[in-house]
Amino acid sequence: MPQRLPQRLLHALFFIAASALSTGAGAQFHLKTSAAAGSSTVATPHVQAELVAQAPDGVGPGKPLWLGLSITHQPDWHTYWKNPGDSGLPTQLEWTLPPGMDAGEVAWPVPRKIPIGNLANYGYEGTVLLPVPVTVSPAFQAGPLAKEVTVQLQASWLVCRKECIPEEGTFTLQLPIQGTTALHAAAFAAAEQAHPRPLAAPATDEGSSAHVEGNALAVKVTGLPPALHGQTLEVFAETTGVVETAADVVQQWQGDTWVARLPLSPQRSASPDPMPVVLAHGGQGWRVALPVASGWPQVAAPATVSPALEAALRANAADAAGAPAPAPVPAGLWLAALGGALLGGLLLNLMPCVFPVLAIKVVGFARHAQDRRAHRIGGLAYTAGVVLSFLLLGAGMLALRAAGEAVGWGFQLQSPAVVAGLAALFTVIGLNLGGVFEFGRMLPSSLASLQARHPVADAFLTGVLAVAVASPCTAPFMGASLGLTATLPGAQALSIFAALGLGLALPYLLASWLPGFARALPRPGAWMETLRRAMAFPMFATVVWLVWVLGQQSGIDGAAVLLALLVVLSMAVWALTLRGRGRAVLAPLSIAACAWLVWTWGPKITEIQAEQAQPAIASGAWQPWQPDLPGQLLAQGQPVFVDYTAAWCVTCQYNKQTTLAGTDVLRDFAAKNVALLRADWTRRDPAITAALAQLGRSGVPVYVLHAPGRAPVVFSEILGAQELRAAIANL
């Protein structure tokens, strides 16, 4: 063994010398001919670029061959990676090769982040080699006498310091077919070393993944080499226009898993799935294609008001002004919206889901019917309560909007916790109305009498309650007005909410000031107590509806837990009305049971059910709506009708059971081959929110008929069969 080692060394030395000789010969040969057939180098004031090759075994079928463009930058200048970042262009290579030779993709070495102010680029400074693997197939025939083969490259690159210069060059290189070409072997080896290695993703669920979390992409990468553990990694997204190039990446190691949050660009222009990312450290890189779990949210759709709606708004403006308004001046539009909001508020009094509140109002009314002065003050206080609550809701919605949340009017009911809370609340109200308990007994007597002694505060709070109960029932008539608030400055938007509240309070206010209006009301008497008891039933009916809504969101388990909770809650309320030992034993017991239920089973209620139970199942002629579906169907020439609905929207359910279930209507739809799509907004769905915004609406119901080449028709919220059939007949 010891003797063999020198022998091997000798062999190796001989081989190296031989290859050096032959490369030298090749290089000389190349130098000799390059003058005649073009150059392998291009020099500009900013870069020195050279076409180089690596063919250790000569050029022939199956033999390894690499070509590459070597760019040496002047100090401070740079060229770009495949994703150039916030600006710039990747260097482009176009090859002209003999038949049988095929150039692959550029094997980009790991780039470097080049910050410019608060923007950043990915690129290269100093000297970089962009290698390209070339496959030589048996189709390659150089001819019996050929000694070399000619390759040509047309390259274009953008070289920048602060200013940018687009440059290009044509390169020609002769490669010896038989000899070795390895003059730039070291550079090719270094480039290969710097090329990101694919990361073998483990096949289990524990593998690398990404998911969108608000304005960031939460990333988890497993299977990185142990040497990297604990190190801070550089991150390069391969797709342009997805992440904020300049932003710092928050990252940490959790055991051998690397987790990070990549801030997304607010003007994201691509949704790659999987999302290719290069992680780098110390000049080496690892490439991983991250599956985007639960997909990308739809890139915010353009919130344009449909032409039909715009025309309607203009018509409203003309009506409200009482004279033909010439152009849609902003003030005119605003007045129209105010008028619409006032009208919507008035109609809100008649909507089915405001009914329980109307009942409360009637009870409150009868109480003050004999005292004119108290009556008027009560009316004003109620109005103040309603308007202030609407302003509060409006301010909340504006704040949520500003925070970029995909919210709509009625969004409260998309959260299971809010639905459950409301169900509990209505149960307690129902128990109170039904006479199970009086508040005087539960509250300290001072508080109870405080309420009695301050009818003004009482009226104010009744107004607040009216708003709280009315708001979930989307005030559909002001869909357009509300859509408009998105585009209005804060003060104007809030004035629209105030008008909405005023409309809701107006009947009560009128009744309190105009004796004629008030006189029409029945006198107080024993019937009041009967009425109060009777009012318990609409309350319990509301609870039934809320439990049904929750069932849509959290499934049968969530609904069952809620019902159990309501039973225990009712028991607790009842126990508190008892006296003596019964109360001492039962009250703490039932309250404890209540707390235990919330603590252990509460999550069942709030957990949103998995996809499979989504109510968007095709039923009958209806198909579930998808963001691109209407466009695709329209492109095929098929008219499309979309029903934007939600389980918690009473008007939607009413229309669904009546007009939309009508055999005449369905027959008309079938006759015109209209595709029927149902967009279910029961749970928060950004794609549907965006589609609604596109129609200038922020709540449901919305009914739209799209026909190829025509403006979409938006129908009124209480959908009439005649209106619908007339529109279908027009197709």
Add this chain to the structure above:
Amino acid sequence: MPTLCRRSLIATAALLAFATGASAQTAAVGQLAPAFTLQDTAGKTVRLSDFKGKYVVLEWTNPGCPFVRKHYDSGNMPATQKAAREQGWVWLAINSTEKASGDYLAPPQLAAWLGERKAQPTAVLMDEDGATGHAYGARTTPHMYIVNPQGVLVYAGGIDSIPSARGADIEKATNYVKAALADVAGGKPIAAATTQAYGCTIKYKPS
């Protein structure tokens, strides 16, 4: 009436209103376009709100950038401006190049450069401190935005679909602003609402 319930409702409403705070954010498609007040090259004050009720195209420009020159020297940008103006749209060219940059052109020179190329913007606005550029998240020259009559940003991205500095590519590329003009004229929403802007980095004043 149940005071207890009312109290909790008030608390809930208050929570809803204040649980989420507003945060300053870069412009995004589908949201209100940031307001701005800038001087044009003649020193006149121009506000975005002056044009409420009309579509407004915002074009970030810098004659020192080869990508901007590609679209002006070829006549592509002026032709796009002309098409937009003919459809009743407003076109505001905005220059966010800082005064210290070698690319900076004083207002008269900038107006002259554009005039020589038969540019037809409604106004050319100076944003030397870069505040408006930052508010829109403008990164490159050119970088294009479209604001709808309601003041909502409906397009953000490039002038066309082929990122290159070669004039020859203009013919092969899809001009996104012209596509938006056609979409709006046809009563349709803008199909390509966010695209990749390409060009030179804007020479912002260091912050």
